[in-house]
Amino acid sequence: MFIFIILIIVSHVQGECSLDCGNDGGRCLETKIKDMPEICACPDGTYTNSSCIEIEDKNDNETEITSINIHARRLLAVCEHSFCGDGGVCIIIDSTFGCICSDGGIADRCYSDINTGLITYCTLGCLNEGVCNPILGVCTCPSGYTGGRCEIARSTDLCRDISCRNGGVCNILTPTYATCWCLLGFHGDYCERQTVAPRCVSARCYNGGTCYEHSPASTIFAYCLCKPGFTGSRCELEYFRCPTNGFYADAYGCAQGKYFECVENTIIISRSCPRGLRFNFFLGRCDYATNVACPAI
Structure with missing residues (x-):
């Protein structure tokens, strides 16, 4: 299960910061997360709720990543090459990154005056x-x-950032339309559906999945359409449950712009960004695929 945390961070302006962020450029920031009231934005591009000094002492081969002490080396290169500008700090949350600006706002880039020279x-x-x-x-x-x-x-x-699944390849068919060409046995907008039987009478879908028949040309075959949070040719694998209300990653559909919204604590709604975009949980909106790395499955 992949849980993404959306931080709303403001600069620490009152009193002394209780964290020792070090003397080499570490900055103390205050958050509105109940269990993480302060974090250190460290000069190496990482951040922690303890101390930049402790981060420096960590073994370079350590890969442990938690929601409280995040040391996201796998996206450090992305953060290093992003331009936050005007004193902004690039911070990574699991698979997305963004800038914390001097006024505490979260943005793609920071500007002293966001209205200067911008056409809205x-x-x-x-x-x-x-x-x-x-x-x-x-x-x-x-x-x-x-x-x-x-x-x-x-x-x-038209095929920019379109990720076809199961070996499919994006092809431009007309000046306004592109689609994924799928290998035998797969179909769907992103080749995400798999043939399970010739007809629905001989197919069985699990965990509330629904059988549908697809009839391209003269052939007919059946496939299972899974409920949100389930995958597999017959919906046999559950990979997500709502921990609480909010937005969460769809690990199997992230590259296709899919994400989940949880309501009433248990109901999962499958959402989707426009083609070629992915949901950036840091910024809370759909963004270019180059700014969002999908979680490992």
């Missing part, structure tokens, strides 16, 4: 399923589109 295309509305980036004032565009409002169609980008 978002106020005009994003086109073609684009997602507003309120910090930069422009739209995050799905595959096949570009421009401040995603108004420019670019057919050569």
Whole structure:
């Protein structure tokens, strides 16, 4: 189970910080997380709820990562090459990263005055399923589109960041349409569905999965459509349950822009970003795939 934590962090401005963040550039930040009121943003790009000095003393081969003492080396290269600007600190939470700005806000990049020199295309509305980036004032565009409002169609980008599953390959069919070509026995938008039987009468789906028949050309075959949180050709494997309300990663569908919303503590709703985008749990919105690393399955 992969649990993602969304931090809302503000600069520590009152009193003395109780953490020893070291004398080599470590910064103390205050969070609104009940069990983690303060963290150190360390100069090596990591952060901890204890001390940057303790992090420096850790063995380089140590890979333990917890929600309280996160030492996310696997995404350190991404954080090092991101530009937070104007005193921002790049911080990683599991598989996403973002900037903590001097005013405590979470953003893609930090600016002294976010209104300076920015054209707020978002106020005009994003086109073609684009997602507003309120910090930069422009739209995050799905595959096949570009421009401040995603108004420019670019057919050569239709397969940008499209991850087909089970050996499938993305192919551009027309200037406005691309799809995954699947290996025999698989189909779906991302080749995510697997043939289990010739017809539903001979197929059995587990854990509340529903059998459907697919009839491309003259052939007919059956597949199981699983309830959120289950996977496998017959929905035999459960991989996610709601720990509490909120948004969580879909480990099997992350690369295809899928994520979960939990409501009433137990009900799982499957959500999806526009094609080519992934849900950034740090920023709380769909983002470019290069900014979101999916969890290992």
